[in-house]
Amino acid sequence: MPELPEVEVLVRHLAPLIQGRKIHQVEVRRAKVLAPTDVEEFSRVLLGATFTSLTRRGKYLLFGIRPARQRVTRILLGHLGMTGRMYVQSLRAPLPRHAAVILKLGRENFIFEDTRYFGRLTLETAAIDRLGPEPLGCEFTVAGFSAALKRSAQPIKVKLLDQQLVAGVGNIYASEALFRAGISPRTAARRLKPAQVARLWHSIRETLNEAIACGSTIPLNFDGEGKRDGLFYFGRSSKAPAHYGERLQVYDRQGEPCVKKCGGTIKRLVQAARSTYFCSHCQSA
DNA sequence: CACCATGTTCCTTG
DNA sequence: CCAAGGAACATGGT
Numbered sequence: 001m002p003e004l005p006e007v008e009v010l011v012r013h014l015a016p017l018i019q020g021r022k023i024h025q026v027e028v029r030r031a032k033v034l035a036p037t038d039v040e041e042f043s044r045v046l047l048g049a050t051f052t053s054l055t056r057r058g059k060y061l062l063f064g065i066r067p068a069r070q071r072v073t074r075i076l077l078g079h080l081g082m083t084g085r086m087y088v089q090s091l092r093a094p095l096p097r098h099a100a101v102i103l104k105l106g107r108e109n110f111i112f113e114d115t116r117y118f119g120r121l122t123l124e125t126a127a128i129d130r131l132g133p134e135p136l137g138c139e140f141t142v143a144g145f146s147a148a149l150k151r152s153a154q155p156i157k158v159k160l161l162d163q164q165l166v167a168g169v170g171n172i173y174a175s176e177a178l179f180r181a182g183i184s185p186r187t188a189a190r191r192l193k194p195a196q197v198a199r200l201w202h203s204i205r206e207t208l209n210e211a212i213a214c215g216s217t218i219p220l221n222f223d224g225e226g227k228r229d230g231l232f233y234f235g236r237s238s239k240a241p242a243h244y245g246e247r248l249q250v251y252d253r254q255g256e257p258c259v260k261k262c263g264g265t266i267k268r269l270v271q272a273a274r275s276t277y278f279c280s281h282c283q284s285a
Numbered sequence: 286c287a288c289c290a291t292g293t294t295c296c297t298t299g
Numbered sequence: 300c301c302a303a304g305g306a307a308c309a310t311g312g313t
Contacts (some may be wrong), residue, residue, distance in 0.1 A: 002291055022305080030310090059292080082291055083310080116309045118292060127293090154303075163293085170291055273305065275289085288313090297308080 002080035004168025005211035018051040025104035031104040058167030081118030131167040149189040157185035
């Protein structure tokens with residue numbers, strides 16, 4: 001589920017649910033997701049600790065926690081990988097098949113489940129130091145963006161996935177932002193003209209902001225009972241809610257006519273082993 | 286069976 | 300040393 005907008009919506013949803021709550025029991029079912037923290041240290045720090053805050057950086061969730069009998073706070077770093085989910089559910093609700101970590105908070109559980117176990121919930125926070133600017137923050141500037149692009153010969157679509165360039169853009173929104181800017185995904189980053197760089201900078205922010213706004217209007221249901229997935233279905237599978245597929249203008253739409261009615265058709269190509277979607281007519285340069 | 290999937294990291298190659 | 304490309308990670312859907 002995880003690019004910046006989805007993580008942002010999740011953080012806003014989760015923050016009031018865990019704020020001030022104490023962890024009474026720690027159960028780790030898949031130690032891999034804690035790495036390099038081991039189960040012993042993880043349990044020692046979290047058992048009896050209190051959640052004090054929840055923020056986001058790129059695609060990472062930063063849980064502020066205050067360990068038992070301490071006044072200092074520390075950071076628990078979360079990442080959803082490709083298929084991770086985090087939610088609070090009642091103790092009686094059935095646990096998901098791929099529950100990786102379960103934190104008991106009084107009469108509810110905080111669940112981190114992840115089908116593919118690519119995600120993380122760890123005390124090791126070095127990863128956030130390697131991230132580039134927040135695309136929606138004031139540290140993300142056209143000048144800085146332009147200077148970074150000048151140093152790369154990679155196709156712009158591939159470069160947008162570099163979390164050191166800008167934090168939080170993933171495979172879906174990279175295609176969406178380039179479509180909005182009318183830029184070919186194959187253009188070498190350093191070859192973009194100043195006007196294109198400026199358009200792309202705006203497009204990234206608009207694309208992410210709109211996705212957050214859209215996600216925020218949908219009632220979230222992460223309690224683990226029934227359909228808990230309303231928001232976070234990507235792609236256009238039969239189970240995806242219609243509003244979700246329609247929100248994305250090019251992703252997973254190969255063969256369909258361009259939504260701008262330019263007469264072009266959406267194409268799929270593979271770059272750095274990931275799918276890219278674009279309109280060959282609107283995005284020829 | 287084949288291919289595809291929202292992400293990151295590590296290894297090899299040039 | 301750096302950039303680029305690919306594999307690996309693990310599971311499920313079509």
